[in-house]
Amino acid sequence: MKRLSRLFMVVASLGLGAACNSSSTPPAASGTAQPAAPSPVQDADKQWTMQNKDTSATRYSSVNEINTENVKNLKVAWSFSTGVLRGHEGEPLVIDNTMYVHTPFPNIVYALDLTKEGAPVKWKYTPRQDAAVIPIACCDTVNRGLAFSNGKVFLNQLDTNTVALDAATGKELWKVKQGDYKMGQTITSAPMVIKDKVISGISGGEFGVRGFVTANDVNTGKQVWRMYSTGPEAEVGFPGSVETWQGEEWKRGGGTTWGWYSYDPELNLFYYGTGNPGSWNPDQRPGDNKYSMTIFARNPDTGKAEWAYQKTPHDRWDYDGINENVLVDLNMNGQMRKTLVNFDRNGFSYVLDRKTGELLLAQPFVHVNWAKGIDMKTGKPIEDPEKQTSASKNTKDICPSAMGGKNQQPVSYSPRTGLFYVPTNNLCMDYEGVQVKYQAGQPYVGAIVVSKPGPGGNRGEFIAWDPTAGKKVWGIKEELSAWGGALATGGDVVFYGTMEGWLKAVNAKTGDVLWKFKTPSGIIGNPMTYVGPDGKQYIAVLSGVGGWSGIGVAADMSLEDPTAGLGAIGAFKDLANFSNQGGVLTVFSLP
Amino acid sequence: MTMSRRPGLVLQTRRVYKSRPALLLTVFLSLACADIASAQAPVSPKPSAGGKAQFRVCADPGNMPHSNQKQEGFENKIAELVAGALGESTHYTWWGQRRGFIRNTMNATLEEGRCDVVIGVPEGYDLVSPTKPYYRSTYVFVYRKDKGPEVKSLDDPVLKKVKIGVHLLGDDYTNPPPVHELSKRGVVGNLVGFSTFYSADNPPSAIIDAVASGKVDVAIVWGPAAGYFVKQQRVPLVMVPVPSGPGDLPFEFGISMGVKPGNTALKNQLEKVIDARRAEITKILNDYNVPLVERKAGLKR
Numbered sequence: 001m002k003r004l005s006r007l008f009m010v011v012a013s014l015g016l017g018a019a020c021n022s023s024s025t026p027p028a029a030s031g032t033a034q035p036a037a038p039s040p041v042q043d044a045d046k047q048w049t050m051q052n053k054d055t056s057a058t059r060y061s062s063v064n065e066i067n068t069e070n071v072k073n074l075k076v077a078w079s080f081s082t083g084v085l086r087g088h089e090g091e092p093l094v095i096d097n098t099m100y101v102h103t104p105f106p107n108i109v110y111a112l113d114l115t116k117e118g119a120p121v122k123w124k125y126t127p128r129q130d131a132a133v134i135p136i137a138c139c140d141t142v143n144r145g146l147a148f149s150n151g152k153v154f155l156n157q158l159d160t161n162t163v164a165l166d167a168a169t170g171k172e173l174w175k176v177k178q179g180d181y182k183m184g185q186t187i188t189s190a191p192m193v194i195k196d197k198v199i200s201g202i203s204g205g206e207f208g209v210r211g212f213v214t215a216n217d218v219n220t221g222k223q224v225w226r227m228y229s230t231g232p233e234a235e236v237g238f239p240g241s242v243e244t245w246q247g248e249e250w251k252r253g254g255g256t257t258w259g260w261y262s263y264d265p266e267l268n269l270f271y272y273g274t275g276n277p278g279s280w281n282p283d284q285r286p287g288d289n290k291y292s293m294t295i296f297a298r299n300p301d302t303g304k305a306e307w308a309y310q311k312t313p314h315d316r317w318d319y320d321g322i323n324e325n326v327l328v329d330l331n332m333n334g335q336m337r338k339t340l341v342n343f344d345r346n347g348f349s350y351v352l353d354r355k356t357g358e359l360l361l362a363q364p365f366v367h368v369n370w371a372k373g374i375d376m377k378t379g380k381p382i383e384d385p386e387k388q389t390s391a392s393k394n395t396k397d398i399c400p401s402a403m404g405g406k407n408q409q410p411v412s413y414s415p416r417t418g419l420f421y422v423p424t425n426n427l428c429m430d431y432e433g434v435q436v437k438y439q440a441g442q443p444y445v446g447a448i449v450v451s452k453p454g455p456g457g458n459r460g461e462f463i464a465w466d467p468t469a470g471k472k473v474w475g476i477k478e479e480l481s482a483w484g485g486a487l488a489t490g491g492d493v494v495f496y497g498t499m500e501g502w503l504k505a506v507n508a509k510t511g512d513v514l515w516k517f518k519t520p521s522g523i524i525g526n527p528m529t530y531v532g533p534d535g536k537q538y539i540a541v542l543s544g545v546g547g548w549s550g551i552g553v554a555a556d557m558s559l560e561d562p563t564a565g566l567g568a569i570g571a572f573k574d575l576a577n578f579s580n581q582g583g584v585l586t587v588f589s590l591p
Numbered sequence: 592m593t594m595s596r597r598p599g600l601v602l603q604t605r606r607v608y609k610s611r612p613a614l615l616l617t618v619f620l621s622l623a624c625a626d627i628a629s630a631q632a633p634v635s636p637k638p639s640a641g642g643k644a645q646f647r648v649c650a651d652p653g654n655m656p657h658s659n660q661k662q663e664g665f666e667n668k669i670a671e672l673v674a675g676a677l678g679e680s681t682h683y684t685w686w687g688q689r690r691g692f693i694r695n696t697m698n699a700t701l702e703e704g705r706c707d708v709v710i711g712v713p714e715g716y717d718l719v720s721p722t723k724p725y726y727r728s729t730y731v732f733v734y735r736k737d738k739g740p741e742v743k744s745l746d747d748p749v750l751k752k753v754k755i756g757v758h759l760l761g762d763d764y765t766n767p768p769p770v771h772e773l774s775k776r777g778v779v780g781n782l783v784g785f786s787t788f789y790s791a792d793n794p795p796s797a798i799i800d801a802v803a804s805g806k807v808d809v810a811i812v813w814g815p816a817a818g819y820f821v822k823q824q825r826v827p828l829v830m831v832p833v834p835s836g837p838g839d840l841p842f843e844f845g846i847s848m849g850v851k852p853g854n855t856a857l858k859n860q861l862e863k864v865i866d867a868r869r870a871e872i873t874k875i876l877n878d879y880n881v882p883l884v885e886r887k888a889g890l891k892r
Contacts, residue, residue: 085700132652134695135652135685135686135687135695180790182788182789182790182793183786183788183790183793184786184788246779246780247780247781249780252759252784279759279760279766279784280766280770280782280784281764281765281766281770281771281774282764283771283774283775283779284766284770284771284773284774284779284782285779286779316764318764389764434840435717436713436714436715436716436717436844437713437716437760437765438688438692438712438713438716439688439689439690439760439787440651440654440687440688440689440758440760440787440789441651441654441657441658441688441711441813441815441816442758442760442767442787442813442816443713443716443813443844443846444760444765444766444767444768445765445768445840445841446764446765447764447765581700
């Protein structure tokens with residue numbers, strides 16, 4: 001937070017001097033990378049049936065028609081306006097030659113017929129949401145996409161309704177209310193289907209919502225279980241939370257669940273992160289505040305947790321720990337391990353054993369100074385007392401900023417290179433001064449969080465990361481924060497979007513930019529790929545930058561506003577030159 | 592915490608000093624011109640297709656006693672008064688007054704969705720251009736007259752033992768100022784939070800109801816929110832201003848009207864009306880039992 005989540009950002013002194021869009025480090029491999037031998041294309045990869053591509057959340061497709069040699073010829077095949085001008089996160093799905101496209105509030109769903117020229121609309125579903133949800137709901141109006149299973153499309157609406165639609169007709173099959181938007185609860189995250197259950201999170205940590213995750217029956221919508229992030233063991237499905245809070249403060253403990261979900265069918269565990277602790281200032285909630293800022297591994301049948309690993313105990317920075325957990329098997333120190341890799345807002349990349357939660361490696365993937373490292377025995381950060389925030393002192397140059405070393409934009413992993421592709425923010429922050437704020441008719445005084453570019457002056461970087469060594473392999477500096485997700489393909493081309501609106505194709509091994517196209521608006525969504533009925537490989541991405549109405553009101557920018565990371569009143573002027581509001585799906589193919 | 596170290600505050604302090612002579616002058620002028628002003632022709636009304644020009648107000652649809660959609664709040668009454676003085680009729684854009692409020696109202700993407708005036712913003716609120724303040728209030732202790740505890744200061748040791756009701760405001764670790772200062776004094780854990788997401792189950796009166804019913808022993812509430820609901824209770828309740836100790840955050844705030852930065856013409860119009868109609872505005876505030884305080888001489892903000 002949302003977060004939305006949830007510091008008000010004012011950014012100062014944003015220079016335009018950074019040299020951007022070029023490889024910052026020499027290629028790791030040979031400079032003239034030849035296309036490697038192709039891997040077989042998996043039939044399953046011709047579709048794109050869930051957010052982040054597969055249950056492991058790799059965002060890797062073996063489809064390889066588009067490769068490092070021919071990607072330069074990529075052209076727009078068709079485009080589609082969603083009719084909504086808000087931040088477009090997530091990605092469309094493709095199942096059985098139908099593309100399912102979602103929008104931010106009002107959360108329209110379109111089914112597009114890919115068998116026909118220009119992909120006409122098969123059906124359109126417009127949810128009936130109480131018009132009051134927008135002015136009342138706490139956070140942003142983004143939506144991170146749909147889920148699909150067995151002829152049904154699942155959507156989480158901003159007003160916390162989860163709905164199941166008939167994939168053939170768009171008819172509403174069932175609808176279940178997960179929370180109360182009037183109490184600040186919303187849903188922005190995508191549902192995930194695991195076996196016969198739809199798993200949904202909740203947003204709205206801003207006002208002391210107590211985070212939870214819910215499983216509903218795919219066929220009836222009936223709630224099967226709900227587990228909270230904070231509270232007694234019976235409600236959390238794991239012990240050890242209550243004692244890390246004062247009194248009954250776990251009841252408004254935060255720890256919302258608005259990120260991405262992944263699942264290991266073999267271990268029968270699913271994984272997700274929880275957000276920052278509840279709305280008290282840190283001094284008012286002594287303790288570790290478990291299980292905010294935590295990676296949970298839960299059994300989807302019972303909801304009970306197998307393990308929980310808290311990344312940032314007693315958060316003082318709003319390092320909202322909801323980022324995705326990618327499930328890959330890695331050779332760690334000579335031993336193959338079933339691992340979970342997480343690039344957290346707090347700037348550290350974690351490798352855990354996904355069966356046990358054992359910490360195997362933790363390295364900063366961006367410039368980090370709030371902690372000197374992670375204690376491998378305790379799993380806790382070794383904090384720098386100088387960089388702790390408090391209402392009663394100024395704290396300068398905390399890196400990363402509350403926007404995180406990486407926000408919700410999901411990474412990709414290519415098994416062909418063994419590398420992660422990570423869109424990052426290069427932002428630091430000062431907590432300083434006092435600023436008069438106003439909420440619900442009540443004035444109060446808070447620190448101004450001044451967000452500013454990190455070392456180098458660029459506000460973002462798209463990096464390739466070696467997860468076993470915990471090292472960056474190459475990086476492409478971006479003027480603005482890299483706020484769109486990544487896609488890796490069997491053609492060794494990696495795609496990502498920028499907030500200016502460029503969709504870029506880069507060589508997975510070297511980071512050389514091979515092709516780029518300027519879409520109508522800034523990209524904060526995630527590129528995806530599929531094979532059309534004509535047998536051709538397509539690349540699709542939603543463009544539509546969020547929070548643009550905030551131009552000139554930097555102090556009103558929220559964390560969930562992608563533009564907030566860019567910052568400042570001054571910076572918006574240059575940003576407005578790059579892009580404007582939009583809501584367009586652009587689909588590319590080779591001629 | 593030393594206030595003078597804070598750049599933001601230096602600016603605000605300067606602003607206050609600058610405004611003080613102006614305030615005296617306008618008070619004087621308002622006395623002289625009060626009668627004339629009310630008889631004056633509307634001040635440059637906006638062109639309108641038919642009927643009166645619109646006085647476009649950004650307001651919370653459900654936050655009594657400030658405002659609601661039925662226009663029962665004191666800010667609604669003040670808006671009516673000001674619109675009348677300008678020869679305009681009120682037109683509302685409703686939005687919850689929290690994160691995104693200004694972005695979605697005064698700065699809305701589409702012109703049709705936009706509004707021009709927020710009736711209440713704290714002095715020094717940077718998202719808008721505030722007029723000079725037209726009233727000043729304070730956070731208050733609220734407790735039962737028959738039971739107490741008769742708290743007069745945050746340093747009262749009884750605060751470590753009793754249940755204290757407070758509102759939950761921002762999550763950016765900036766709760767109401769008294770909550771920060773309670774933390775500093777080691778008063779931790781015995782606070783009861785009241786959400787400002789208001790609904791039928793959680794009306795704005797909830798925090799004062801809790802004092803009356805004994806759910807909490809004392810509440811610390813922003814004056815306007817306290818006064819109105821205290822008056823409605825059958826159980827006699829006491830309101831006492833929370834004094835700000837040395838090094839504490841301020842608990843008193845001047846309240847201004849806010850316009851979009853750069854809209855100086857409207858700001859000037861509003862300031863003229865504030866001067867001309869000060870007595871009527873104060874009467875509205877008194878009708879709603881808003882605890883008003885004077886700016887103390889030598890006070891930094």
